Amino acid sequence: MTGALDLARLPWVDVASAVEKGVLAVLPVGACEQHGHHLPLSTDTDLGGGVARRTADALQALLLPAIAYGDAWNNEAFAGTLSLSPDTLRATIADIGAGLQRMGVRGMVVINGHFGNRGPIELAARALAQVGLPVLHLDYPRLEALAAEICDSTPAGPGFYHADEVETSMMLALRPDAVDLTRAQPEYPTFPPTFGLEPMQLRAFNETGVFGDPRPATAAKGEALLSGIVTENLHLIAAWRDRHAI
Ligand SMILES: [Zn+2]
Numbered sequence: 001m002t003g004a005l006d007l008a009r010l011p012w013v014d015v016a017s018a019v020e021k022g023v024l025a026v027l028p029v030g031a032c033e034q035h036g037h038h039l040p041l042s043t044d045t046d047l048g049g050g051v052a053r054r055t056a057d058a059l060q061a062l063l064l065p066a067i068a069y070g071d072a073w074n075n076e077a078f079a080g081t082l083s084l085s086p087d088t089l090r091a092t093i094a095d096i097g098a099g100l101q102r103m104g105v106r107g108m109v110v111i112n113g114h115f116g117n118r119g120p121i122e123l124a125a126r127a128l129a130q131v132g133l134p135v136l137h138l139d140y141p142r143l144e145a146l147a148a149e150i151c152d153s154t155p156a157g158p159g160f161y162h163a164d165e166v167e168t169s170m171m172l173a174l175r176p177d178a179v180d181l182t183r184a185q186p187e188y189p190t191f192p193p194t195f196g197l198e199p200m201q202l203r204a205f206n207e208t209g210v211f212g213d214p215r216p217a218t219a220a221k222g223e224a225l226l227s228g229i230v231t232e233n234l235h236l237i238a239a240w241r242d243r244h245a246i
Pocket of ligand 1: 043161162167
């Protein structure tokens with residue numbers, strides 16, 4: 001058998017025999033969050049899920065169903081965005097990890113598709129590590145360098161990619177049917193001086209929900225970004241497996 005083992009689509013006996021052989025689990029964490037006028041609310045789940053699938057394919061790992069909600073509180077003023085509280089998200093990831101550990105899985109890789117999930121993921125990973133389950137959390141490593149190399153537009157802020165050329169290109173590579181480039185428009189908002197230093201709804205200074213310029217997006221750029229991210233994921237996973245002998 002080659003490729004990812006899609007846990008939710010398998011009979012339990014197939015999962016049992018994969019676990020017996022020492023399989024690792026890969027958990028994508030996304031969001032239900034606005035992504036401008038041209039991308040769906042599922043964008044971060046689609047992207048995190050796509051990166052997770054390609055990573056799990058290379059590892060022949062157990063691919064878990066994505067968590068389709070995240071902590072997207074600061075986009076709530078745009079309709080459709082639905083958030084989990086940080087504590088709910090942390091507890092959900094910790095519960096899934098604990099279940100995997102009881103099943104006999106020896107390590108979990110979390111692929112994060114949404115910036116706001118970072119804190120809850122780190123806290124869940126710490127709690128699971130303390131009870132003996134190694135957890136590696138990956139957040140599109142090297143994306144800033146890859147974006148600078150592959151994309152033509154300037155990001156709205158350093159390392160800030162939201163419904164822009166980066167995310168739109170990756171969507172064109174993974175879910176072209178869900179992208180409507182005819183509705184894509186650029187927006188470079190002026191960030192308030194206290195951005196990041198106080199809780200703030202993004203809609204207070206952003207009209208469309210786009211940060212940057214999605215118009216130069218192409219599927220080929222998306223493929224290049226995805227392949228760079230997955231390559232880096234695999235390097236980091238190899239180092240993590242070495243450290244834990246898994
Ligand atoms: Zn996004």
